[in-house]
Amino acid sequence: MTEQNLREALADLVQTGFRSLHTDVPASLTVAEYRSILDEFGFTPAPGYFAGDFHIADKQAAIVEQAKAHAGTLAALGVHSTFVAGNIDMARFANPAVGDNASAERTKQMAETLALLADAGFSEGVRFALHPHIAMIVETEEETRGVLDMTAGSHLGFGPDTGHLLWAGMVPERIIADYADRLVAVHLKDVDPNGFRQTLRYEDDYITAIGTRHIWSEPGRGIVNFDAVFDALPAGFDGWFVVEVDVPNLPTPLESSRASYEFLASHPYFAGATA
Known part of the structure; x- marks a missing residue:
């Protein structure tokens, strides 16, 4: 930017x-x-966003230092949480949402690095939240649960994206409920039903899915069950909700943002809240 x-x-x-x-x-x-x-x-x-090659052991020390610096920048702005996602995996970029290149050893290495960077970030006053993402190195439910389970006891939280969870075959409200005690922040994104069907039918790569099929949609306009998502949140949840559509489903970014805000403003969960 x-x-x-x-x-x-x-x-x-x-x-x-x-x-x-x-x-x-x-x-x-x-x-x-x-x-x-x-x-x-x-x-x-x-909240901010941090990414890295958490699966590469030789990069661990450098990634932890970069994460600590990122946390320092956020803390200087008065921000106390950030999403953390793996870098792009090119095999998954071509064949998204099926976990290409997955292995137990890779997940273990990612968990180790993420626990270390989360603890480093926490020392700066910032909570890092695992952000599973299509076409990146933490993509599937098995990887998501694996990393969260292996990092239990560390400062690593959970920062899901409702759209990415659904595309990867997860039930967003179920995995959010299962890790409600780790929840730090949530990306609100919807999935367009027509775009989703075409993406699966034609086995699209990631760019085709988001740019041509318009798989993403503004919250409330697709197939994510947001009522169930909000019901799955822990009582008194005070973390951030961040609307992210990536490529607007509506004609312009302004229309997309307006529709997103109107959904939040009209939903009972957000009654009386500020955006």
């Missing part, structure tokens, strides 16, 4: 009702300059 991208996004979002933005500090800006621009538009920073 560039400063211009940031300003354009904020100029659109300010029209929708949203007042928080996923944290992504452009390389050209200092943390103070970034916060100043958010303040200018009346926004607060929301």
Whole structure:
């Protein structure tokens, strides 16, 4: 993201009702300059996003240091949680949602690195939350549960994306309920039924699925059971909800953001909340 991208996004979002933005500090800006621009538009920073090759043992030490620096940036902005996802796996990019290249040893290595980086981040005051993602190195239910189970007792939390969970064959509300005590933040994304059917029928790669089939959709417009998702949340949950559609299903990003906000504003779960 560039400063211009940031300003354009904020100029659109300010029209929708949203007042928080996923944290992504452009390389050209200092943390103070970034916060100043958010303040200018009346926004607060929301959780960030960190990725790495957690399955490669030789990269572990460097990844942990990078994660600690990321946490330091977030802490300076007053943000105390961040999503953490693996980097892209090219075999999964071509053949998504089926767990290509999976192995017990790979999952074990990922869990070890994620536990270490989560503990490092926590020392800076930031909670890292595992974010399973299609076409990335933590993709399937087996990997998700494996990493979370192996890291029990560490500071690694859970930061699911409702759309990615469903595409990977999971029942979002079930796995959220199973790890409710680890839940830190949630990405709200829906799955378009027509796009999903075509993606499965034609065995599309990831880019075709999201760019041509428009598999993603704004919350409330697809097949994710959000009533069940919200019911599965722990009582008194006070973590972040971040709307993420990636490629809008509606004609423009502004229309997509407005529809997303309207869904949240009208849902009983969010009655009286701010966005």
